Amino acid sequence: MIRVLLVDDQPMVRAGLGLILRSQPDIQVVGERDDGDDIVDAVAGCAPDLVCMDVRMPGTDGVEATRRLRAADGPPVCILTTFGDQDVLWSAVDAGAAGFELKSATPENLIEAVRTVASGGSWIDGTLLGPILDSYRQLTRPTGRYADRVGALSDRELDVLRLMARGASNREIADQLNLAETTVKTHVGGLFNKLGARDRAAAIVFAYDAGLVRPRG
Numbered sequence: 306m307i308r309v310l311l312v313d314d315q316p317m318v319r320a321g322l323g324l325i326l327r328s329q330p331d332i333q334v335v336g337e338r339d340d341g342d343d344i345v346d347a348v349a350g351c352a353p354d355l356v357c358m359d360v361r362m363p364g365t366d367g368v369e370a371t372r373r374l375r376a377a378d379g380p381p382v383c384i385l386t387t388f389g390d391q392d393v394l395w396s397a398v399d400a401g402a403a404g405f406e407l408k409s410a411t412p413e414n415l416i417e418a419v420r421t422v423a424s425g426g427s428w429i430d431g432t433l434l435g436p437i438l439d440s441y442r443q444l445t446r447p448t449g450r451y452a453d454r455v456g457a458l459s460d461r462e463l464d465v466l467r468l469m470a471r472g473a474s475n476r477e478i479a480d481q482l483n484l485a486e487t488t489v490k491t492h493v494g495g496l497f498n499k500l501g502a503r504d505r506a507a508a509i510v511f512a513y514d515a516g517l518v519r520p521r522g
Contacts, residue, residue, distance in 0.1 A: 307331055307423045310353035312338045312370065313385065314362040318408065322357065322385075325412045332419060341370025345377045355423040356382045358402075360393055368396045375401035383422045386433070394433065398506045404428035425474030427509050434513055451515040454500050462496040463517070465489060469505065470512035 309326055311334060313319045319337050326332045336351035338344070340362045348356065356374065360367040371382045383404030384397045394405065404422035406415055407430050418428040458466065461482070468478045475493065479486040493505075502508040512518050 306333050307355060307419060308333050308335045308351070308353045309419060309423075310334075310336045310338065310348065310351055310356045310380075312341060312344070312347075312356060312362070312367070313359040314339045315359075318359070322415070325415055326419065328412075329416055332416070341365035341367060341373075344370040345373055345379065348374065348377075348379050353380055355380055355419060357419065358382050358384055360384055360386045360397065368393060368400050371397060371402050372400040381422050381425070383418055383428065398510070401504065401506075403506065405433050406430050407432055421472040421474075425476065426472040427469065427505050428472050429509065429513075451511075454511075455515055455517070457499045458496055459492075462492050462499070465492045466496055466508060466512050467518055469493070470509045470518045 309332060311319050311322055311326075313322070316339070319339075323334045323337070326334055335353055336347060338347050341358070342364045344356075344365065356379070358367040358371060365373075367384060371384070374380070374382060381403040382401070383406060384394075384402045385406055385408050386394070386397075387408055397405070404418050404427060406418040406428065410418070410430060414430065418430070421428045455463070464482055465478055468481060473481065475486050475489045478484070479489045482489070484492075493508075496502070497504075497508060500508055500511050502511060
């Protein structure tokens with residue numbers, strides 16, 4: 306069972322999200338909050354496997370709340386946003402968010418995003434890839450060509466990166482490549498170093514920007 310904490314300042318949005326998620330037999334909404342204040346205490350109180358977090362909220366916004374959760378080794382965060390919030394997307398990546406889904410997404414996409422992020426994977430709505438890639442280019446200023454860094458990866462690291470970019474968790478990557486999960490973690494660390502990626506989200510953005518995988522839909 307996937308335990309979800311919903312954080313959004315709009316009651317009707319929370320109600321709609323809750324209705325969609327509660328329709329699934331493997332998802333349970335264990336709590337709701339209308340802002341990011343005391344997010345660490347809220348998580349301690351309901352022990353979710355995943356937090357679905359709005360970006361723009363009064364008081365503590367979604368970016369700062371995500372940063373606090375990740376610093377406290379809390380559960381993964383899936384950011385819920387609108388296309389107009391593209392200016393804050395990279396801040397959310399930097400804060401440690403593992404997923405990004407539009408509030409206008411289909412119920413099927415929202416459910417898939419929740420399942421993917423809760424299992425340890427990463428998720429980026431295809432519509433948001435363009436803005437995230439633009440922010441990546443502007444803020445990271447890669448020092449080498451994509452071909453140079455891609456060429457530095459072993460065939461196995463490329464396999465791991467492609468699966469990671471499609472949202473697979475380390476466990477799922479291990480199963481698909483017939484590897485031990487500890488071996489996958491070693492490959493992930495190696496490709497982070499070779500790409501100069503700070504975290505999983507940055508590596509995934511690089512994979513899309515370098516053309517190693519195609520955006521969904």
